[in-house]
Amino acid sequence: MLTHNKGGRGRTSPEELAFYAPNHLCLVVLGILLCPPLGILAFKERKKIMLANHNSEWEQAYKSSRKTGWLSVFSILGGLAIIYLLFLYI
Numbered sequence: 001m002l003t004h005n006k007g008g009r010g011r012t013s014p015e016e017l018a019f020y021a022p023n024h025l026c027l028v029v030l031g032i033l034l035c036p037p038l039g040i041l042a043f044k045e046r047k048k049i050m051l052a053n054h055n056s057e058w059e060q061a062y063k064s065s066r067k068t069g070w071l072s073v074f075s076i077l078g079g080l081a082i083i084y085l086l087f088l089y090i
Contacts, residue, residue: 021061023049027072034079042071 023046032039045068052061 016056019056019058020053021049021058021065022069023053023065024068024072027076028068031072031075031079035075035082038071038075038078042068042075045071 024042025046028039028042028046030039031042045064048064049061049068052058052064
């Protein structure tokens with residue numbers, strides 16, 4: 001569940017939106033489809049990004065964003081490698 005901003009405002013300004021860290025939704029979904037264990041970890045990190053962005057905790061949001069991106073990429077590559085090996089040896 002998301003909490004309110006630190007300043008108590010209900011809306012975010014355009015300046016704050018410019019600082020939002022990317023949450024890599026498409027990569028996370030593809031990662032979940034190709035390699036669920038790593039994809040689920042990436043999804044959990046994505047939730048941390050959304051919460052940190054909402055609370056204006058930019059440093060935490062960018063750390064989680066980098067971690068989510070790497071987890072998603074590794075899950076996609078791992079899933080593609082497994083599919084390739086299955087077709088190669090079966």
